[in-house]
Amino acid sequence: MHVPDGFIDAPVSVAAGVFAAGAVAVSLRGARRELDERTAPLAGLVAAFIFAVQMLNFPVAAGTSGHLMGGALAAILVGPRTAVLCLSVVLLLQGVFFADGGLTALGVNVTVMGVVTVVVAYAVFRLLTGLLPRARRSVTASAFVAALVSVPASAAAFTLLYWIGGTTDIPIGKVFTAMIGVHVLIGIGEAVITALTVGAVLAVRPDLVHGVRGGPAAPLKLRVDGALVDAPAATRDPEPAAAPRSSRGLWITGLVSAFLLAGFVSFYASASPDGLERVAADQGIDEKAQEHGAAGSPLADYGVGDIANARLSGGLAGVIGVSATVVVGTGVFRVIRRRGEEPGTAPHDRDHENA
Amino acid sequence: MGAGHAHKLYRQGHSPVHGLPPHCKLVAVFCFVLVVVCTPREAMWAFGLYAALLGAVAAAARIPAGFLLKRLVVEVPFVAFALLMPFVVPGEQTTVLGVSVSVPGLWGAWNVLAKATLGVAASVLLASTTELRAVLLGLQRLKLPPLLVQIASFMIRYGDVVTDEMRRMAIARRSRGFEARGVRQWRVLAASAGALFIRSYERGERVHLAMVSRGYAGTMPVIDEVTADRRQWAYAATLPVLALAVCLLGWTL
Numbered sequence: 001m002h003v004p005d006g007f008i009d010a011p012v013s014v015a016a017g018v019f020a021a022g023a024v025a026v027s028l029r030g031a032r033r034e035l036d037e038r039t040a041p042l043a044g045l046v047a048a049f050i051f052a053v054q055m056l057n058f059p060v061a062a063g064t065s066g067h068l069m070g071g072a073l074a075a076i077l078v079g080p081r082t083a084v085l086c087l088s089v090v091l092l093l094q095g096v097f098f099a100d101g102g103l104t105a106l107g108v109n110v111t112v113m114g115v116v117t118v119v120v121a122y123a124v125f126r127l128l129t130g131l132l133p134r135a136r137r138s139v140t141a142s143a144f145v146a147a148l149v150s151v152p153a154s155a156a157a158f159t160l161l162y163w164i165g166g167t168t169d170i171p172i173g174k175v176f177t178a179m180i181g182v183h184v185l186i187g188i189g190e191a192v193i194t195a196l197t198v199g200a201v202l203a204v205r206p207d208l209v210h211g212v213r214g215g216p217a218a219p220l221k222l223r224v225d226g227a228l229v230d231a232p233a234a235t236r237d238p239e240p241a242a243a244p245r246s247s248r249g250l251w252i253t254g255l256v257s258a259f260l261l262a263g264f265v266s267f268y269a270s271a272s273p274d275g276l277e278r279v280a281a282d283q284g285i286d287e288k289a290q291e292h293g294a295a296g297s298p299l300a301d302y303g304v305g306d307i308a309n310a311r312l313s314g315g316l317a318g319v320i321g322v323s324a325t326v327v328v329g330t331g332v333f334r335v336i337r338r339r340g341e342e343p344g345t346a347p348h349d350r351d352h353e354n355a
Numbered sequence: 356m357g358a359g360h361a362h363k364l365y366r367q368g369h370s371p372v373h374g375l376p377p378h379c380k381l382v383a384v385f386c387f388v389l390v391v392v393c394t395p396r397e398a399m400w401a402f403g404l405y406a407a408l409l410g411a412v413a414a415a416a417r418i419p420a421g422f423l424l425k426r427l428v429v430e431v432p433f434v435a436f437a438l439l440m441p442f443v444v445p446g447e448q449t450t451v452l453g454v455s456v457s458v459p460g461l462w463g464a465w466n467v468l469a470k471a472t473l474g475v476a477a478s479v480l481l482a483s484t485t486e487l488r489a490v491l492l493g494l495q496r497l498k499l500p501p502l503l504v505q506i507a508s509f510m511i512r513y514g515d516v517v518t519d520e521m522r523r524m525a526i527a528r529r530s531r532g533f534e535a536r537g538v539r540q541w542r543v544l545a546a547s548a549g550a551l552f553i554r555s556y557e558r559g560e561r562v563h564l565a566m567v568s569r570g571y572a573g574t575m576p577v578i579d580e581v582t583a584d585r586r587q588w589a590y591a592a593t594l595p596v597l598a599l600a601v602c603l604l605g606w607t608l
Binding site: 004005006007009010023024028031032037038039040041042043044045046047049051052053056057058059060068077078085086088089092093095096097098099102103104163167168169170171174186192193196197198199200201203204207208258276 | 538
């Protein structure tokens with residue numbers, strides 16, 4: 001969601017604006033080095049694509065639908081520098097013409113939704129594609145995790161800005177828990193769509209996926225007079241794109257990463273209010289503390305001093321949360337499948353139950 | 356928040372506001388919103404005066420109130436968020452219409468609602484009195500990096516082309532009996548998104564080649580430099596200066 005005017009106070013908005021301007025300047029130099037004079041038309045068309053794809057509705061269930069935010073997708077497809085430029089331009093024009101996001105909050109919006117999302121997504125993506133074997137499936141799996149991590153990361157960045165310069169004192173633990181909770185769910189949707197879209201591009205034009213330049217598979221060789229020579233660049237993927245692929249690996253990776261995320265992120269989520277509590281006590285303003293986000297959680301029983309227990313309970317809560325989500329999700333899938341004409345034909349549906 | 360962007364934004368007219376150079380208007384709107392954000396929320400009357408100022412601008416630009424109000428719908432998601440604030444913010448409690456709400460929460464909700472509404476209204480006035488292309492010229496005049504302005508202008512020029520491409524793909528899907536009902540159809544939709552990316556990127560390559568063949572070397576020639584004289588600057592500055600006076604009164608009273 002775009003941040004409007006009056007949400008973050010003026011000094012922090014200005015500081016975020018300066019940061020965003022710096023990031024855009026760095027991206028401009030980098031993109032010009034990467035694309036030289038092709039930058040303007042290509043980045044412009046990619047920006048138009050992001051703007052259009054945000055209007056593509058993905059129905060979830062019962063009349064609700066979501067849409068792609070596109071930060072992770074842009075980072076993977078065109079690289080981090082061009083992606084930052086494209087998203088900044090989209091946010092700028094949305095702010096000026098569509099009043100979507102405040103003008104003074106433009107810096108905040110570019111920082112949170114442009115820079116943080118793109119940088120986190122690209123870093124995670126490159127890390128995972130480096131670790132996993134060079135195969136198309138590991139590229140889509142990396143895209144899944146990258147998008148999944150990038151959305152809560154941008155929510156966390158927003159919470160940080162709100163903590164420094166928010167105009168209303170909502171307990172920051174509550175803001176953080178609510179933001180991360182909602183955005184992990186949004187992130188799962190974003191991750192599925194991003195992975196599927198990257199997979200679709202990879203099947204047709206693997207050379208266009210910036211994050212895996214050189215192609216996920218070994219480069220194509222031609223046999224000329226008995227000797228192998230490199231095929232000319234920009235060849236088509238020899239594999240037919242229509243072959244049905246199992247997405248079980250994708251689902252398993254997603255589930256494992258969701259569990260890991262819940263385990264680690266929830267630790268920080270529950271650690272953060274502790275730090276704030278201490279600050280509040282130091283400042284002598286802890287009368288508000290009984291309204292604290294973590295007060296009602298089972299974590300409160302473990303005591304603040306015992307970190308090992310806090311970590312365990314936080315991680316446990318996260319894992320339980322993900323399990324609950326999976327159970328509810330499976331239930332939704334089953335209901336949908338019962339309504340569908342051909343039960344169990346969609347591969348990801350079946351695999352989800354297996355996983 | 357991509358939905359609902361298709362409506363016509365610019366409203367043709369020949370008012371003094373329409374005639375102002377775009378960079379003057381951009382600076383004026385930005386300063387106005389900055390002043391609004393800096394106003395203390397306790398000075399409720401100040402926000403009423405700001406709204407009156409914007410109303411005066413709308414009258415000068417001959418923008419009907421209905422048009423303006425319809426465009427304010429953009430902020431609905433935020434109104435929902437602001438309405439939650441009185442119930443989640445801790446602090447001194449008070450009773451409004453028999454419901455217990457917190458006083459700091461009420462102030463916070465008022466703060467966000469007032470400032471965001473004024474910001475949206477100012478942006479809407481800017482967008483409805485200034486053509487897209489003129490805004491880009493104004494941004495260029497305000498020393499936004501030329502490359503960024505070029506990217507933005509390409510996005511605006513080809514935004515409708517890409518959106519139309521997406522619409523044609525949707526028609527093609529529907530004419531083959533496809534209906535998006537739930538998560539199971541995401542694979543097809545994502546494949547469309549992937550195809551849309553490839554088409555956009557390839558169009559970008561073609562556009563670049565066409566431009567190179569016409570002598571493009573990385574910069575666009577400036578053929579219509581926008582200029583503003585002192586009188587126009589003074590006219591545009593009326594709004595932020597009056598707003599600043601209100602803001603200073605708000606701090607001192």
